[in-house]
Amino acid sequence: MAGGIFNSLDYQCNVDCTNVHPLVCHLCHEQYQSPCLLDCYHIFCARCLRGRTSDSRLSCPLCGYPSTVKGINALPPEDRLLKFLVDNNADTEETVPCANCEQECNKNDTGMMYFCNTCSQPLCGACRELTHKARMFSHHDIVSLAQRTKAKHRKCPLHKEPYILFSTENKSMLCIKCFRDMQVESRTHCMDIETAYVQGCEMLDQAVLVVKELQTSAREAILLLRSMIGEVCLNVEEEENAICSLFNSLQEKLAERKKILLKAAQSQHEEKERALKEQLSHLTALLPTLQVHLVTCSAFLSSANKFEFLDMGYQLMERLKRIVKLPHRLKPVQSSKINTDYRSEFARCLEPLLLLGQRCPPSVAGSTSAATRLQSPLSMSCRSPSLSEMPLESVLGRRMTSHRNICTKVLLAEGRETPFTEHCRNYENSYRTLQTDIQNLKDQVQELHRDLTKHHSIINTDKMGEILDRSLCIDSQITSQYSTVETMRVMFEEVCQVLPFVHTSFSICPLSVSSASH
Ligand SMILES: [Zn+2]
Ligand SMILES: [Zn+2]
Ligand SMILES: [Zn+2]
Ligand SMILES: [Zn+2]
Ligand SMILES: [Zn+2]
Incomplete structure (x- = not known):
């Protein structure tokens, strides 16, 4: 084909x-x-x-x-x-053979060629004379070749009358007889050939203008489409590169964070193992001492007489009392749990890259400003690295509390009962309780410190141990609260991506406890 x-x-x-x-x-x-x-x-x-x-x-x-x-x-x-145009074109370009002698004459030599409209045949000058000489051909309509088509169109084929009018209703030419046969109301749509021609030319001009406009628009559209095909190629390349590079940086970040987390787990393990072993060795060393003293007691009871008993018994009793009162750590000082909070750690390290919790159009995705904007509140709230340099009182007393109050107050003032306000209320309550506890501990520690420095009195080990236990208890409470808040944070950030999340105070609390327990 x-x-x-x-x-x-x-x-x-x-x-x-x-x-x-x-x-x-x-x-x-x-x-x-x-x-x-x-x-x-x-x-x-x-x-x-x-x-x-x-x-x-x-x-x-x-x-x-x-x-x-x-x-x-x-x-x-x-x-x-188109046939009209083709025929016209053929007329001007091609040579037309005479129907009689087949002599080819170029149509441009119009003087030479004729066309008999009655016979529908082209004739050369000689053959015109030759073939149409007889009287029976005298009524034949012979015109010059150039005019033949035009001549053909001039007469109504039905009535053989020349066209004189044009009906805009039927878009057809009319001879006088056609006009006569017409219905009266249709006659209003008729005009003479010249006016119709001029009017038709104007209308064609307008139609041509519209088509030209369409041509221009089509060309523009083609250019646009071509450039878009180029663009789409570039864009897919860009997108693919972005995907690859993001994937690589995610992998890098994850690998980095994995290393850190494994190290953290290992160091937690070492620390806890060391602490537990230390405690264990202390307690295992205690047992023989106790055994020895118990044996001593029974031996003393059975072997000593009343005088010997009264002479040394109280000494023995005093010794037993002192042994009992020594600071024995019977409860495990550490939990056996290893907690690196790896889920949220992984999530947090990916957040700046993935722009989680940010409602930004895809066009700005990857812009560093958005990433740093996101990162700063997170790293601030999670790490609080500068807190160790701050005076403890200013941290606990004013700065963080005022910040916390503003945020939670604003949120609670919204009045609507959402899971978030409920969480805020719970957070507020547990924060207060913990703060009160810590304040009490601080007071006790200060009292002990005062006793030690001013009165040089011996520190009551019972009281010391009590404070230590309490501190450790609060510490574990804070740790559990912290991980709860972290979990909630991730949850709420997913649910409600616009609200800045508040969880500042818990992260600083371990600091205050450790200072308090010294
Ligand atoms: Zn073809
Ligand atoms: Zn087609
Ligand atoms: Zn001829
Ligand atoms: Zn003829
Ligand atoms: Zn007619």
């Missing part, structure tokens, strides 16, 4: 319509022969379209649009307009 190559999309894109001769068929690349107009307004020769019909449908060889045709070998209607 000659049209095969037209099915390729590339070819369609590259068809430069400005170079296409309007009278040349796209398929055979020759001047149209009985041009047929398809429903998509593409035109091909009738011979080029033959055999392409299937199921009363003819798909355009150029654009593929299916045109409806009737019958198996039927073709779309002939394009009268």
